[in-house]
Amino acid sequence: xxxxxxxxxxxxxxxxxxxxxxxxxxxxxxxxxxxDKLLHIDAKLQCEIPLQETVPSLAPSLSESxxxxxxxxxxxxxxxxxLVAGGSTLxxxxxKPDFSKLKGEICLDNLSIKELHETFKATFGRETTVKDKxxxxxxxxxxxxxxxxxxxxxxxxxxxxxxxxxxxxxxxxMDGSYAEDPPIxxxxxxxxxxxxxxxxxxxxxxKRLENPNLDDNSGSDDHQTEQRAAKRARKPTKRYIEExxxxxxxxSNGRLMNLxxxxxxxxxxxxxxxxxxxxxxxxxxxxxxxxxxxxxxGIQVPCxxxxxxxxxxxxxxxxxxFNPSGMGMEATLVKKALGDHSFPLDDGKxxxxxxxxxxxxxxxxxxxxxxxxxxxxSVMSAIGLGHNTELKCxxxxxxxxxxxxxVPTPKGGIRRxxxxxxxxxxxxxxxxxVSRYGAGRWSEIKRLAFASYSYRTSVDLKDKWRNLLKASxxxxxxxxxxxxxxxxxxxxxxxxxxxxxxxxxxxxxLPNLSSTKIAGSTRKNVHEKQTGFL
DNA sequence: ATTAGGG
DNA sequence: CCCTAAT
Numbered sequence: 001x002x003x004x005x006x007x008x009x010x011x012x013x014x015x016x017x018x019x020x021x022x023x024x025x026x027x028x029x030x031x032x033x034x035x036d037k038l039l040h041i042d043a044k045l046q047c048e049i050p051l052q053e054t055v056p057s058l059a060p061s062l063s064e065s066x067x068x069x070x071x072x073x074x075x076x077x078x079x080x081x082x083l084v085a086g087g088s089t090l091x092x093x094x095x096k097p098d099f100s101k102l103k104g105e106i107c108l109d110n111l112s113i114k115e116l117h118e119t120f121k122a123t124f125g126r127e128t129t130v131k132d133k134x135x136x137x138x139x140x141x142x143x144x145x146x147x148x149x150x151x152x153x154x155x156x157x158x159x160x161x162x163x164x165x166x167x168x169x170x171x172x173x174m175d176g177s178y179a180e181d182p183p184i185x186x187x188x189x190x191x192x193x194x195x196x197x198x199x200x201x202x203x204x205x206x207k208r209l210e211n212p213n214l215d216d217n218s219g220s221d222d223h224q225t226e227q228r229a230a231k232r233a234r235k236p237t238k239r240y241i242e243e244x245x246x247x248x249x250x251x252s253n254g255r256l257m258n259l260x261x262x263x264x265x266x267x268x269x270x271x272x273x274x275x276x277x278x279x280x281x282x283x284x285x286x287x288x289x290x291x292x293x294x295x296x297x298g299i300q301v302p303c304x305x306x307x308x309x310x311x312x313x314x315x316x317x318x319x320x321x322f323n324p325s326g327m328g329m330e331a332t333l334v335k336k337a338l339g340d341h342s343f344p345l346d347d348g349k350x351x352x353x354x355x356x357x358x359x360x361x362x363x364x365x366x367x368x369x370x371x372x373x374x375x376x377x378s379v380m381s382a383i384g385l386g387h388n389t390e391l392k393c394x395x396x397x398x399x400x401x402x403x404x405x406x407v408p409t410p411k412g413g414i415r416r417x418x419x420x421x422x423x424x425x426x427x428x429x430x431x432x433x434v435s436r437y438g439a440g441r442w443s444e445i446k447r448l449a450f451a452s453y454s455y456r457t458s459v460d461l462k463d464k465w466r467n468l469l470k471a472s473x474x475x476x477x478x479x480x481x482x483x484x485x486x487x488x489x490x491x492x493x494x495x496x497x498x499x500x501x502x503x504x505x506x507x508x509x510l511p512n513l514s515s516t517k518i519a520g521s522t523r524k525n526v527h528e529k530q531t532g533f534l
Numbered sequence: 535a536t537t538a539g540g541g
Numbered sequence: 542c543c544c545t546a547a548t
Contacts, residue, residue: 416542419542420542443535459537466538466539538548539544539545540545541543541544
């Protein structure tokens with residue numbers, strides 16, 4: 001019975017979500033299985049509205065097709081009517097004004113490169129040195145929308161138009177739902193999915209591999225290159241390559257990244273035209289290049305093979321269990337590749353690293369959570385039945401990806417090592433999750449909204465929400481000052497606003513369980529609260 | 535196992 | 542983030 005109350009509450013919350021426009025709110029809880037669909041439509045509407053403003057002629061066909069595609073409203077056809085009706089009115093449907101505004105600000109405005117960098121950092125949680133505005137914008141929009149196709153169609157093909165929203169292209173259309181729309185005026189005969197690679201890689205010089213100091217190369221010759229950028233594509237910086245391959249492997253569910261895991265074994269299984277070639281390393285690093293045969297040319301494109309995302313842990317354990325010696329060999333290989341150096345522990349916390357006995361159990365513990373990226377070598381000296389008893393676990397300074405870097409504690413537990421900055425898209429996901437499922441249902445949110453982020457435990461979500469709440473209540477201070485001090489971009493005001501709204505309505509709804517159960521007036525109350533804030 | 539709250 | 546108590 002308590003269960004039932006809870007569930008009812010949940011439904012109420014879900015339907016009372018601010019993402020529902022007032023029109024949607026009429027949908028009663030029995031239709032809640034439709035609710036998700038409604039939300040999706042909602043999201044699409046977000047995208048269409050701006051289009052209607054800029055490209056009126058396109059809008060009808062677009063929205064039409066979308067409704068058709070998403071179809072299958074089944075029994076709840078009446079609600080779909082409401083949706084369409086609502087769709088014609090801007091004021092009614094714009095249920096996520098904050099987010100769309102945010103997107104507009106971040107993606108469309110003519111931000112300076114510096115600003116783009118900041119946005120980039122906020123989005124991906126790390127710095128970039130790439131100076132190419134276009135690239136930055138594309139990457140940021142991908143990060144914000146968690147979609148890669150978007151960029152390919154909108155940014156690359158229409159690259160002349162993307163800069164200005166006045167030109168009527170992409171504008172707010174950052175939503176992945178448009179990825180499949182036939183690109184207008186696509187004159188290239190290449191598959192669109194490949195254009196992005198060509199764009200940057202076509203002219204990749206062989207020289208690429210000779211140059212040892214790639215890292216911030218972009219800084220120095222960017223000026224010149226940017227000048228003639230129109231004519232000739234710039235050679236990708238190492239950073240670009242890294243980030244590109246990261247996004248690729250992040251966004252595409254195994255599209256072409258079926259890379260073998262683990263540093264030593266960069267074996268790749270390939271699809272169609274793309275072939276990976278292993279080159280011998282520069283400066284101790286293993287460089288994997290991808291041989292693209294596009295348009296008949298065989299172009300070697302350096303890339304960083306990315307490891308499959310998400311929890312290798314179990315497999316890892318299993319692997320170790322069943323074939324420990326294999327691991328030993330691999331570790332040896334890596335060790336050899338690194339020139340048998342032993343690395344200094346870089347952090348005070350490192351002192352917690354075990355001086356482990358050679359018990360296999362301990363070895364296993366050591367492996368837990370060690371990132372298996374080929375660029376970041378985790379060196380285990382003496383794994384396989386060796387005589388060395390001292391294990392060292394090295395994590396390279398920058399941990400990206402979801403391989404959670406953990407450090408074994410003396411007590412046998414493991415603790416995550418670094419803070420992983422929350423990216424903007426993560427925050428947005430969190431907020432959306434809370435609005436759907438309600439604050440407190442962290443495991444639900446984690447399962448449904450954060451399925452792709454294997455790090456971020458439900459506890460993390462909870463903590464972050466707590467922080468967001470705190471931030472939303474605190475006075476919004478001057479952006480520049482805090483940005484300088486924090487380093488991380490402050491949570492955009494609209495999001496904080498949303499957080500506060502959510503918090504407030506949940507505070508209203510949750511506490512009085514008994515009263516919510518009784519009345520039919522409850523919904524009305526919720527509704528009023530809702531519209532009051534929207 | 536999940537959640538809330540303090541550290 | 543981590544840890545712990547409570548459910």
